[in-house]
Amino acid sequence: MIKDLFDLNDYNEFKNEVQSLIYRKDDFHPVIYKIIRKSITPRYKSFIYHLKDKRIEKTSNKIENAFQKTMPKSRKRTFKTKRGVLKRIYRRDLIWNDNRKKDFENQQSF
Numbered sequence: 001m002i003k004d005l006f007d008l009n010d011y012n013e014f015k016n017e018v019q020s021l022i023y024r025k026d027d028f029h030p031v032i033y034k035i036i037r038k039s040i041t042p043r044y045k046s047f048i049y050h051l052k053d054k055r056i057e058k059t060s061n062k063i064e065n066a067f068q069k070t071m072p073k074s075r076k077r078t079f080k081t082k083r084g085v086l087k088r089i090y091r092r093d094l095i096w097n098d099n100r101k102k103d104f105e106n107q108q109s110f
Contacts (some may be wrong), residue, residue: 002036011051018044 078084
């Protein structure tokens with residue numbers, strides 16, 4: 001329910017959904033409702049401002065944008081160096097080549 005909000009692609013739709021969450025107090029456990037009121041509601045506009053202004057990226061992490069994947073913090077640290085980024089690109093190529101090789105072998109078996 002709440003996590004689905006962040007999959008929305010329209011600023012006004014998101015805004016309306018957050019407003020409706022505030023009025024549906026009985027639908028949530030009191031602890032969850034408190035989190036909605038104190039954490040999400042006051043700052044929701046900053047969470048979704050990228051929907052209003054297309055020049056703002058959805059995530060502020062350039063590495064995640066480049067690889068189109070949200071990664072754990074331990075993995076992100078490796079990308080802070082040039083060596084780490086090059087290693088990731090090299091590994092992606094190796095994995096891609098291995099997958100193509102397997103596809104080719106599977107085609108040969110038919």
